[in-house]
Amino acid sequence: LADRPEYFGQLFSRLRGLRTRTGRPHWLVLDEAHHLMPAEWGHVGVALPRQLGETVFVTVHPEHLPPALLRLVDLVIAVGPSPERTLRGFCHAMERNLVWPDGLRAVRDQAIAWYPHREDPVQPMRILAPRRDRVRHRRKYAEGDMRYHSFYFRGPEKRHNLKAHNLNIFAQIAEGIDDETWLFHLRRGDYSRWFRDAVKDPYLADQAERIEQRVNLQPEETRNLIRRLIETRYTLAE
Template identity: 45%
Template sequence: MYCGREFCIIDPEGDYENFADAVILGDGDRSPRLTEVLKLLERLDQNLIVNLLGIALGDRPAFFAELLPALQELRSQTGRPHWIVVDEAHHLLPSSWNPALLTLPQNIDGLMLITVHPEQVAPAALSLVDAILTVGNLPEQNIEQFCKVVGYCPPQLTPQTLEPGEVYAWFREDTEPFCFRIARGNTERRRHVRKYAQGELGQDKSFYFRGAEGKLNLRAQNLILFTQIADGVDDETWLYHLHQGDYSRWFREAIKDESLAEEVENIEQTANGSTSESRAAIKTAIEQRYTLPA
């Protein structure tokens, strides 16, 4: 329990395996059951992480469509969980998924939606949002994008450059966004090693070997496929992505491995046009962190 508040995190990609003070239900081999979720949350002072890795990507919105009303019903009876955190909200409430209109209540407190693609979240879900916390490059554009989707007049925005650890915030009832610095947490999220090595990342997080002219469209939805395709792709395509910094960018943004990204970024900058050496160096960097089949 955090500050007297209990939480339930919906975790589509297994990113919260070592989150402190919480029971984890489900993994890559076993999907969670709705009855189990509710039984655990009925206990006082119980935090829960619902891991959806065992559910096929296309079936996760339907599972969430059953789960959210059940959580709301539990709240009406017990007042708990105080916080419902939905990670990768664009997967569970996609803009193309019409049942989202039937799943969502007219208003809901204590709901946090986390996404890197707000434009891909169902407008019915975005319309419930009353506060935005955004990070990264051009954070003001995320607020503009949100307002465009929900049909809300955006506030006066100026270009922002955020330092590491800074957040750009806007409350819809206020007119002025502001920046603040977040305190570093005590718990570091652990990468789901098997997911990134063997699992199936969504289309938006996969790597695509396309080349300079876009003649190819080879999708690598995990690190095993990435290394296999990297071994066979032509030199011109490999070097194109190397010089663009695409490999380190993918490791940083999709694989969420800053250490790997930094090492590969150094390889990209010092490769000097050597195809075989850069392939081998990047493959070695991956194998040192992830278990790949021989």
């Protein structure tokens, strides 16, 4: 993590040179920007151009970005349950005041837009649903290590303690676990709960919940249905 700013500074300089020569890439999207350019990084002045161009900085902590960078931002879009807090963090880092309209509240499927260099107040904007559903960190959930978000097959009376640290391992254990343990978690809704809360996939969770509620199915049928459901959204190792 500590090496990211220096690496990014070199990469950003080369990308700017490439953009000057070729006009590409048209857009740069920098996720977790507060790790790439933290406020305390001493080379911000060297790394930053006078104009950013078409660049998107994604962060949950705008106040952790350098003020010199924030002053170059033309548009701030705050999403999530606390857009006012996000924008106030941005303004605090720039030592500016934010005028928040009375009655404006966070609403689902809505973001708040603000142009820092204009006199216009913040404006709500509707978020359009994507044409295709995307799952962030898809490979991590399928093959990586979810660590403390792992699923544990324990069964009744905690007879087992089998850890599934990703969806691939989950599917493998599910295929070989005894019916009693499988059904124990199925009837409790543990699978859909894990998909929703840990894997962060509402669609997968909703579909799994429907399977959990079909009490007329045999254990093997529910295993196959949930495995196929996972396979349609994630690439599992053979």
